[in-house]
Amino acid sequence: MELQKMNGHSREDGFDGLEAAAAEHEEFLPHRGGAKRETHFTDFEGKTSFGMSVFNLSNAIMGSGILGLAFAMSNTGILLFIVLLVFIAILSAYSIHLLLRSAGVVGIRAYEQLGNRAFGPPGKILAGSIITVHNIGAMSSYLFIVKSELPLVIQAFLGRNTGEWFLNGNYLIIIVSAAIILPLALMKQLGYLGYTSGFSLSCMVFFLISVIYKKFNIDCPLEDGHQNTSFIPDNYTVTEDAGGFCRAKLFTMNSQTAYTIPILAFAFVCHPEVLPIYTELRDATKKRMQNVANISILAMFIMYLLTALFGYLTFYGDVESELLHTYIRVDPLDVLILCVRLAVLVAVTLTVPVVLFPIRRAVLQILCPDKPFHWARHVGIALFLLVLVNLLVIFVPSIRDIFGLVGATSAPSLIFILPGIFYIRIIPTEQEPFLSRPKIQAACFAALGFIFMVVSLSFICIDWVSGEKRSGGGH
Template sequence: MKKKKYEEEEHHPGHASFGMSVFNLSNAIMGSGILGLSFAMANTGIILFVILLLGVAVLSLYSVHLLLVTAKEGGSLIYEKLGERAFGWPGKMAAFGSITLQNIGAMSSYLFIVKYELPEVIRAFLGLEENSGEWYLNGNYAVVLVSIGIILPLSLLKNLGYLGYTSGFSLSCMVFFLGVVRFSSFAHESNMSVNGSEALGLYSLQNASALAYISEDMCTPKYFVFNSQTAYTIPILAFAFVCHPEVLPIYSELKDRSRRKMQKVSNLSILAMLVMYLLSALFGYLTFYDHVEAELLHTFTKVYKFDTMLLLVRLAVLTAVTLTVPIVLFPIRSSVITLCFAGKEFSWIRHILIAAAILAFNNLLVIFVPTIRDIFGFIGSSAATMLIFILPAAFYLRLVKSLPFRSPQKISVSIDAFLFYSILFYSILFYSSVLGRLHSNCGPLLNSVENFNL
């Protein structure tokens, strides 16, 4: 009876091809987090970063597997309904809250990139040395215009599968970004080999401003690094791999869907993003080493303010994050409809108004709250760990009745999820409560101790 009801309610025929589903899921995984991975590598070292990256990718893929199994056993392709069938109203609200916080945080980070980068791109195109105060150089106007002109129309599409084309183009923009980062790293290595102790730039030997960032004694890669920022690497990586709110909507629209086919979509998407993340982090780190900033694009901007290639890279990143916002908006709207309008027929008016309200709310956050990226960075990381590790494991333990509770599979699931969660928040609390006070009370002494590099 449950299976029949499941097929009638949620197993409507899908129309998205395998390739389009891979594009959409890959685009959901990839986001602004890719710009912070070089900074994460600089604070962990190459080998430790690779170990952590592979670990989080494997756990993320495993949790997708758990989510797909749970969806079959629980009889729903909607995250909130799985929560409701597992734990009642608290489970439904936990899923709704995690999805909403995670995706609003992600949308805010993307819109912040639009707010701060688009005016700079326009200024560079116009050849202006400084912001002259025109309205089109105001980031607040820029983010509103992009939201109304590009993001909102794409968000009004009825099905997520239609965004496969824009997702493919977004991914190609990030591949271009990766290529430029690789080229800059190669150019830097060539300049170092030609000039010995002088590295005068990434693209030419005439850019002396790079000397402020690069010198031979600082161009030695480190393999293990432990400092006050190392504890934040796991939240950064967890945020970079979160795609679970989009997994079930993409699964529901997959043509000739099956759990095995969706698992292949997930495997290919996560593997592709794993390779892209690793290469981007490695080449960015080998370009700037310890001087890489929390956002890689800002580091390039400080060294090459009017470089043509950099301008194209900034435009590519802007395009990529702009086209990712509609993908992230779909699960929020689905959550709101599931929570407030469950059982009602599809309505275009409701569909449009909810999308407009979500986008307007994010615009207000980006415009009026200057530190929203830091706030939602923490909230997003917390929600990401809930969506990747805690909720799929908890739903699996509750809904999969074919295995006894003390079976090796269920014991393994519970240990993996809660152990990861404990380590994550212990790391954050340790930094905030201990190292933060050490910084304020004995900063000069700590500076000589906290950078233990091998």
């Protein structure tokens, strides 16, 4: 579509006219009057509507970390949490702006190909590897929720405790992966998942409404409110003194505060999905895709803020690392909370295929970038990824530290470092000199990512050395 609307595209995107158009024209029409030219990403005519693209990107942003945001607010205070949330949301939108500018100049709409254009094959392999590691971690976190929550939901509805095979979480994630996730992951185009993305977001809206409703129906402290207990997957329990419960704090600092920024950064990572969604957007232009990104980030910002605020104001210092577990302590058989848990399960299950698409594209870009679409590769990669993630969820009992390591490395790389250095390398110096303000901003942006990575890894290493366990959320 961009090729067909070359002149209009360059004007609307704000490039300095002819130079950007000429660069893109040179890239994609090298044999204008002669042999048949090579097929590129911009030759694909997108068919996904604006609204469906917003659903897809919003669903890519929304992660399981929404369940831990109330706990994060309890460790920062309301004001500091809001400041950090605004900060991360703005930086995420700016990061997408850098990606779209870089993609618009060279006409490439694949993260891995931007890496190839900026640094050659090593850049493509680096970008593809980071995307793969990050999204495998995200898929694993979603299936971990299915593994832990679905047996409890079935128990509550059937009134049975243990013994039956269908209450085994390992069996359930295999069934869910084969019956629901795999068929969706086998779709040829990401745009068709807009319908499931919309339904998934509806489930999370229901979760938010229920959190707000419960704020006015639960008294603090809880009946067992003499302590704040956060349950952690590797059977470690953190207990805090009861002082200060049921009182909102505007600003607070403790040992868990340092993990709030990694949690929030991980919660806003959607960058591997941006360019595939851009590719399939109908009437695609940079301005139109930036609007998709801005609306998606704003919608998730509002959902994150309201969930964290009302969850925190319900339980205050007694909130757990996973918000739903705190409601279960109030009434394990609460019908509304059971429905909410079921809605969350549906939401994370339908998000897995959306996250799988960028991994498959990264693998294809690294292994066979020039080969045409083939169903055998399409299906084989999806099967391999689902089997790998299922094995991780089944056989790795303490995946929490792995998620922390992945979140501290892949999140700053995808949000800060790669978009910044790609922009510096790809935007021509004739258009923007190296010491121009946009490139200096991009360099500072990448440097901020390096600082963020070093600080996060330092805290994680200190945590490992000291043997202390964390009780934060994940994406």
